[in-house]
Each structure stands twice: as structure tokens, then as C-alpha cells.
Amino acid sequence: MQTQIELTTQPIPARPAWSAAVAGTFGAVVEFHGLVRGEEEGRPIAALEYEAYAAMAERLLRTLAEQASARNGCLFVRVIHRVGIIPAGEAAVYVAAGARHRAAAFAAVMEFMDQLKQDVPIWKCRTLPAEGAHE
Amino acid sequence: MQTQIELTTQPIPARPAWSAAVAGTFGAVVEFHGLVRGEEEGRPIAALEYEAYAAMAERLLRTLAEQASARNGCLFVRVIHRVGIIPAGEAAVYVAAGARHRAAAFAAVMEFMDQLKQDVPIWKCRTLPAEGAHE
Numbered sequence A, B: 001m002q003t004q005i006e007l008t009t010q011p012i013p014a015r016p017a018w019s020a021a022v023a024g025t026f027g028a029v030v031e032f033h034g035l036v037r038g039e040e041e042g043r044p045i046a047a048l049e050y051e052a053y054a055a056m057a058e059r060l061l062r063t064l065a066e067q068a069s070a071r072n073g074c075l076f077v078r079v080i081h082r083v084g085i086i087p088a089g090e091a092a093v094y095v096a097a098g099a100r101h102r103a104a105a106f107a108a109v110m111e112f113m114d115q116l117k118q119d120v121p122i123w124k125c126r127t128l129p130a131e132g133a134h135e
Helices: A056-072 A102-119 B056-071 B103-119
Strands: A002-008 A029-035 A041-053 A078-081 A084-087 A091-099 A120-129 B004-008 B028-035 B043-052 B076-083 B084-087 B091-099 B123-129
Touching: A002 A056, A029 A102, A029 B103, A056 A078, A056 A091, A056 A102, A078 A102, A091 A102, A102 B028, A102 B103, B004 B056, B028 B103, B056 B076, B056 B091, B056 B103, B076 B103, B091 B103
Parallel strands: A002 A078, B004 B076
Antiparallel strands: A029 A091, A029 B028, A041 A084, A041 A120, A078 A091, B028 B091, B043 B084, B043 B123, B076 B091
16 A cells, blocks of 8 residues: 655645556546635635644644555555645645545545544634735 | 536546636535556456447436536536547546535535446446466
8 A cells, every 4th residue: 555645835736646556456546636715704815824733744644544545445545735825726635545446445535534624733824815805 | 517528539638627717616626537457357457448329328427417416516527438448557437526515526426426337328348358368
């Protein structure tokens, strides 16, 4: 099982979820993109700022990814979480999992996301209103 | 709601699931890739060949995609199904859905895939063994 975890201040690239080395070993890949919406509580926003306790967040992301992957018999899982200022329409989190069958890949990604929201010390610290939006 | 359906004999490109026009309106995108595995019943294979009743398949793919999307309140859904000879490791089917929240996007893609397998006239018609594999 392959687990890749990354915490970054850069845009999350649309990257393929698997390499040639593992191609052919699994039948299902599920990718999840958690995006910043262009509004919050009905008001247009330009961006959100996320902060993290980086060392602890990375360690927990890895633990949760490995657990979700192992529970469901996945062949790989990849997690990228962005922090800092994230413009509306861009991804704050990306998760991909591959498994022999689709139910396992879906379950791993969904379980991981539920746990992430509960347990990982990454939080929204600031909302940047859209230009021209007034309080 | 935006629905895009495509039946193709070409490789399914790794393509972004949403356009700039809709960026910012949804918070979750789920992508599913159904891949040809490199073995079948324990034997290495090089490829599978898929056939379809094309007109009926496209119509049903659209209906099922629109139903799954509407039931879950998705903002877009995109389906690409490949037919013809598909090498091991490449995708036979790609589904993407976007929604305000992740549960809706996951549900739409999973429901669509369950229905696709049951109802749509696309089937595996031939298995091409891997080079060097003997009966």
C-alpha cells in the first residue's frame, strides 16, 4: 500500500492519481476535490485563509489516510491539503484512492474526509470578501 | 444543471471536471475512473474489448446521469464511456459530479455507477491475453 501526504501553500495541481508502476493492479480510482466556494453565509467572498498546526496535521493526515486505506483494502491513497490564502474556486483539499473495486475506493475517501473534518488541526482563520462586497 | 455525456473509442483524457464558468459555485467535486485491470480470473490480460448499442447507451447514460444528479442536487455531471479495445491500466469509464457539499457529489457518482452496471447496454465482448500468456 502506498500513502502520499502533502501539506502545501501552493495551488493543488490537477494531477493524475496513479503512476505507470501500479497501473493495471486496480480497477477503481476515486478522486475528491474540496473547493472554496465563492460565497459564505450568502455573501460573495474572494478567498479563505486556512491555518494548520503543520507537524501534527501532517502526522494525523497520514494516520487517517493509512487507516481508511487499510480498512478498505486500498492499493494507494494520496492526500494534499493546501493552507494559506485559497481563492474561491480553488481546491483546499484533494484525496485520491485506488482499489480493486469501486466500493472500497469510495468508502476510503469518504471515511477519510469525515475524519479529517473532525480530527485534523487545520482550520479557516480568515474570510476575504469579494472586491466590491461591503459589510 | 449541466450534463455532458460522451461515448468514445479514444483514450479518456485526464481532464478537469469543471470549467471557469462554474468555479466558485460548488464545494465538492468527485471523480471516478473505472479502469481495466491487468488480470482476469487470475490470468494476465493485455486489454478488454467493449461493445455498445451506441444510441441506446448514450440515451440511457444521459437519463441516469440526469436522475442521479437531480436526486442529489448536483450542479454538474460528466460521463465518458470508452468502447472498443481498452488496454489494461486505462479507463473504460469516467464520471465526475460537482455539488455544494461532498455527500451529494459522492452519492450521485455511486448511484450512477450502480445503475450503469445494471441497465446500460455496454458490455465486455472479448478478453485479449497478455503477450506470453498461454491458455
